[in-house]
Amino acid sequence: MANRPVTLTFLGASGTVTGSKFLVTIGERKVLLDAGVFQGEKEWRALNWADFPVDPATIDAVVLTHAHTDHVSYLPALVRDGFSGPVWATEGTRQLAEIVLRDAGRLQEEQAEQAKREGWSKHEEPKPLFTVEDVERTLPLFRTIDFDEDVDLGEGLTGRWTRAAHILGSASVRLELPETSVLFSGDLGRHDHPLLKPRGTPQGATYVLCESTYGDREHPEPELAHEPMAQAISRTIDRGGLVVIPAFAIDRTQAVLRALVQLMREDRIPRVPVVVDSPMALRVLDVYRDESLGELREDITVDDFTDLPQLIEARTGDESRALNRRFDPMIIIASSGMAEGGRVLHHLARLLPDKRNCVILTGFQAKGTRGRDLEDGARSVKINGHHIRVRAEIVRSNEFSVHGDATDLIDWLRDLDQEPETVFIVHGEKEVAEAFGDRIADELDWTAVVPRYGEVVSLIPGSADPPDLDVDRPEPPDRGEEPKE
The missing domain is CATH 3.60.15.10 (Ribonuclease Z/Hydroxyacylglutathione hydrolase-like)
Structure with a gap:
């Protein structure tokens, strides 16, 4: 070489x-x-x-x-x-x-x-x-x-x-x-x-x-863990609304579940049904259960993110669609984390127009994503060709990154x-x-x-740099308006 x-x-x-x-x-x-x-x-x-x-x-x-x-x-x-x-x-x-x-x-x-x-x-x-x-x-x-x-x-x-x-x-x-x-x-x-x-x-x-x-x-270090999320869930349930948490299927869903287990064990949020509406996240959960990988912390067990009073696993499309007929207070976790695809879209389309409901964003939202639009206060978002009015409360929880x-x-x-x-x-x-x-x-x-x-x-120190590859480079968009679908 x-x-x-x-x-x-x-x-x-x-x-x-x-x-x-x-x-x-x-x-x-x-x-x-x-x-x-x-x-x-x-x-x-x-x-x-x-x-x-x-x-x-x-x-x-x-x-x-x-x-x-x-x-x-x-x-x-x-x-x-x-x-x-x-x-x-x-x-x-x-x-x-x-x-x-x-x-x-x-x-x-x-x-x-x-x-x-x-x-x-x-x-x-x-x-x-x-x-x-x-x-x-x-x-x-x-x-x-x-x-x-x-x-x-x-x-x-x-x-x-x-x-x-x-x-x-x-x-x-x-x-x-x-x-x-x-x-x-x-x-x-x-x-x-x-x-x-x-x-x-x-x-x-x-x-x-x-x-x-x-x-x-810098990530904030709150005195009380997950307090913004706990307060958002409590006030949403008090007004009869539903909470939607867009979350990546890998690691984020599991971390959110652990937080909800902690909050319910400490009686900081109501004991309402928690739905994981993501077959992918549920399959990932099975990987986290694989002790042979040896990756979980010594003080963590699977019960720490599954021990909920009412955990609903929506694995099939029919089970997911059945949630559309429910209006009782609950917490729905669905992917994707930036609201760019997956089952979370039909929950957002249904629940965003109602001010009783709440969407909790749990991680970085890249520019140009629906999650970023929601974080930035968009009055409407486009989902599957339709413009959906945003009246629901939007909350950013910084602790999950x-x-x-x-x-x-x-x-x-x-x-x-x-x-x-x-x-x-x-x-x-x-x-x-x-x-x-x-x-x-x-x-x-x-x-x-x-x-x-x-x-x-x-990558050889002291050698001349080669010419750049001849590829098209995207121009940054006008910062006054993010590109939409």
Whole structure:
């Protein structure tokens, strides 16, 4: 591998939070770090449908940090277009990715069919981004690894996965090459995850990619845990309303359930029915029950997020639709967390127009998503071609984010055993990433750069930078008006 050019190309999560894709090229060999879809603003989502900047058939391997959709859900599209190499991941990530990808393939097909049937797509023949068949061709490619063990990825390339405590199975990934090394933080958890063992400290590297989702802010440390959520639930139930909690199926639903168990045990909220209306979240719950993974904190058991007086599991479509006939006070947890798809949409369409009801947002809402529109006070949102009036109370609960805040991220960098040549700030909205880069420069006195989408850099210190990849870069939207569906 000596004397061969080694480059890094930023094909996602650069100038935006989602779409994680970073291409490491060693001579003719190509290894892709993560393979996620873009979410949020329309300009970025359009890239999901564009031709991939390099031929997927020429990619030798994919290395995954974790199973969130913006890190794994482009895999079936790569396979459809010719990728056939191994997909390296932890066992927890493999199990969760299987659930995520099968659910995504089904939703892609259903949404394309619905758009065609109801005529709300601008395309005469709307197509899914990928199909269930593409997913089934993807799953056999997974190869699992253990945390904190060197893995020979072939041709002198070694990978090592270190616990990131973001979601079950999540890791930071370090790639070692004969002449250089690169460390990708993946999504980093907070200093105290509510369910999982704490994150580890990876070995440092010549170059570091660090996420910056919350790079310009600090998470509050309330005196009384989940108090805003408890108050919102109590006043909603008092006025006869229903509570809807959009939540990601992985980790977020389980953390919300744990909070509700705590609040009911402490008599801080009424003991009303709690509905998990997400077959995917319920399948994920089964993975969390797998003790052989060894990822839960020592002081946590499954009862801590399932021991509710009235827990309703809506696994089938009929069970979900039956909830539309109920108006008694209850708490409904459904995906997706940014209200971009899934069963939460029909609950929002039904309940948003009634001021007795409440929507509790439990995590980061990317620009251009319905969740962000609700957070920003939108008077209406568009769901399946219809504009829905927003009269329900909208509450933001900051305690559920399992992304590290700015101090968590700085601490992770500071703990590395060497100063990198460059820290590339990724997975952040442009202004946030730039603010975090300034903090790195001020506090650590390190070189920090916010890369552009399509930018190519050399990973051999002192060598000339290669030209950028010839790709279309989305222009940022007018900040006065977010793009809509």
